[in-house]
Amino acid sequence: MTRAPDLLVFSDLDGTLLDHHDYSWAAAKPGLQRLSDLKAGLVLASSKTAAEILPLQQKLGLFGMPAIVENGSGVLWPDQPDSGKTCYAKLRAILAELPKGFKGFGDMSDSEIANLTDLDPQQASLARQRRFSEPGLWTGSNSGLEAFLAAAQEHRLHARQGGRFLTLSFGTTKADAMRDVISHFTPRLTIALGDAPNDREMLELADHGVVVHNPHSAGISQFPSDTEARILRTKQAGPQGWSDAILALTRDL
Ligand SMILES: [Mg+2]
Incomplete structure (x- = not known):
């Protein structure tokens, strides 16, 4: 990443960008391409460790981006390989x-x-x-x-x-880690996507929060009405819903 992106997207992995069953992101490709065209930054935010998330970042072509690991307990910064x-x-x-x-x-x-x-x-x-x-x-x-x-x-x-x-x-959440990344990049617009209660605060913090439908879990309950107005709930599950939401939210950018 040579300059700070105007749009920063924070995304959970399992059940959100990755399919619940086979961990594929194939169905998210149109949305991923759209973010690439916009030169947007994509920050993965997961319970995974650095060792698990680094190969995924590479396969997704997310070079030079930080990742939120271990459920928000820390941020893996690309220029600090020993983070944490x-x-x-x-x-x-x-x-x-x-x-x-x-x-x-x-x-x-x-x-x-x-x-x-x-x-x-x-x-x-x-x-x-x-x-x-x-x-x-x-x-x-x-x-x-x-x-x-x-x-x-x-x-x-x-x-x-x-x-x-x-x-x-030491008690930080995905949203705390997201705040650190936002203050580093100071993007103009943020989108956060997730499918489970531990993504809730991250969705609240973003300009646009996306609840990705997950038929295998209880999902994320309604937010207070002023927040719910900024929340998009996808019809499709996993990477298909992820892609649909990204295309819809970036249509006018
Ligand atoms: Mg999930």
């Missing part, structure tokens, strides 16, 4: 001081992670290369968990229980 490595070291050092019972990805092998997820060992190896957050399992008692969470909070760690894993981080 000291952050993860700090997080692991704090975890080592807390009451025992939390087993993080850093304590597991690739095959252990593969067994706990639907990833193959090679994918698990990429998911294990953390920069900003540590997912894991609680292996102790319920009362031990309470003590662990209280101690984590004292160290300003944020704990989030997802479907499978308890994730520790």
Whole structure:
């Protein structure tokens, strides 16, 4: 990217730019071409790690763009290939001081992670290369968990229980990371696209938020009416809906 783009687009991956089943973005190609013609910037924003998202950025031709990784726990800046490595070291050092019972990805092998997820060992190896957050399992008692969470909070760690894993981080969201990227590029217009509740704040923050239809999840509930007026809800799911929304929102640019 030689100059700051006028239009900056923030996009979730799974169920949004990537198909829920086969992770293909083929159906998004018309929208991606439109962004390329407009010299718009596309910032991927996902729960994926840097190691997972970098190959995707390359395949999508997104050179010189930052990416929001690990659910907004950090931003991967293109001119800082080691972004977040000291952050993860700090997080692991704090975890080592807390009451025992939390087993993080850093304590597991690739095959252990593969067994706990639907990833193959090679994918698990990429998911294990953390920069900003540590997912894991609680292996102790319920009362031990309470003590662990209280101690984590004292160290300003944020704990989030997802479907499978308890994730520790320094607490920033996709929207916080989006704010950092916006203040770097100062675009004239922003669009954000997502399909799940963890994309909600990102959609609220953008000039245009797009809820990409996902028939496999509960989706994103209605926003307050003044925000909902800036929200486009796609009829089609995944990359097809993504493309339709980009073409509609950029028609007059
Ligand atoms: Mg998603």
